[in-house]
Amino acid sequence: xxxxxxxxxxxxxxxxxxxxxxxxxxxxxxxxxxxxxxxxxxxxxxxxxxxxxxxxxxxxxxxxxxxxxxxxxxxxxxxxxxxxxxxxxxxxxxxxxxxxxxxxxxxxxxxxxxxxxxxxxxxxxxxxxxxxxxxxxxxxxxxxxxxxxxxxxxxxxxxxxxxxxxxxxxxxxxxxxxxxxxxxxxxxxxxxxxxxxxxxxxxxxxxxxxxxxxxxxx
Ligand code: DX5
Ligand code: ZN
Numbered sequence: 001x002x003x004x005x006x007x008x009x010x011x012x013x014x015x016x017x018x019x020x021x022x023x024x025x026x027x028x029x030x031x032x033x034x035x036x037x038x039x040x041x042x043x044x045x046x047x048x049x050x051x052x053x054x055x056x057x058x059x060x061x062x063x064x065x066x067x068x069x070x071x072x073x074x075x076x077x078x079x080x081x082x083x084x085x086x087x088x089x090x091x092x093x094x095x096x097x098x099x100x101x102x103x104x105x106x107x108x109x110x111x112x113x114x115x116x117x118x119x120x121x122x123x124x125x126x127x128x129x130x131x132x133x134x135x136x137x138x139x140x141x142x143x144x145x146x147x148x149x150x151x152x153x154x155x156x157x158x159x160x161x162x163x164x165x166x167x168x169x170x171x172x173x174x175x176x177x178x179x180x181x182x183x184x185x186x187x188x189x190x191x192x193x194x195x196x197x198x199x200x201x202x203x204x205x206x207x208x209x210x211x212x213x214x215x216x217x218x
Pocket of ligand 1: 008009010011032034065138139140141142143144145174175176177194195196197198
């Protein structure tokens with residue numbers, strides 16, 4: 001199984017983001033960009049203008065994780081900005097088919113994220129149309145929280161729902177991923193891993209990405 005490590009810049013130094021991204025780019029598959037609107041979650045990260053600049057100047061593909069209300073508007077906008085992948089929260093949306101269609105029409109992959117309290121079954125109708133399932137392993141909103149091991153069961157259920165997975169749908173986990181938790185998430189079936197504080201609190205962030213990849217591959 002192909003393993004992808006997607007560092008989150010949420011815990012990087014926002015004042016020198018280009019530099020922070022450059023530190024991990026060559027070791028990473030995509031950069032995970034957390035977009036928070038202070039409505040869906042009690043925190044704010046970047047407005048559209050700043051996000052567009054980050055996506056444009058990023059040397060590797062960007063995985064935009066939208067923790068925002070009304071993803072019907074935001075998701076296509078993030079695809080248009082050049083994100084390789086756009087993930088929205090199931091809980092924030094009503095018009096799933098419209099979002100999937102609109103993001104695809106702009107050439108990006110589309111993912112659906114599930115908060116810890118949201119069951120995997122809610123996406124059964126859409127699993128055949130999306131490109132990634134994101135199982136949140138913390139409550140969205142903040143970096144540096146502890147991995148919720150009780151989410152491993154949901155990761156297993158998601159892997160089994162993907163079945164033969166002919167379309168190559170990615171299964172991502174986000175929250176509390178570190179050298180001590182990544183093996184259990186990989187064993188449960190995740191193949192795409194977000195890591196924020198583990199990477200940016202490390203003395204050598206690129207080496208940490210490589211270490212996480214090694215552990216997940218075992
Ligand atoms: C949390 C964000 C995560 C966050 C992960 O809402 O979606 O991407 O940056 O940070 P860590 O790895 O520190 O839990
Ligand atoms: Zn995220």
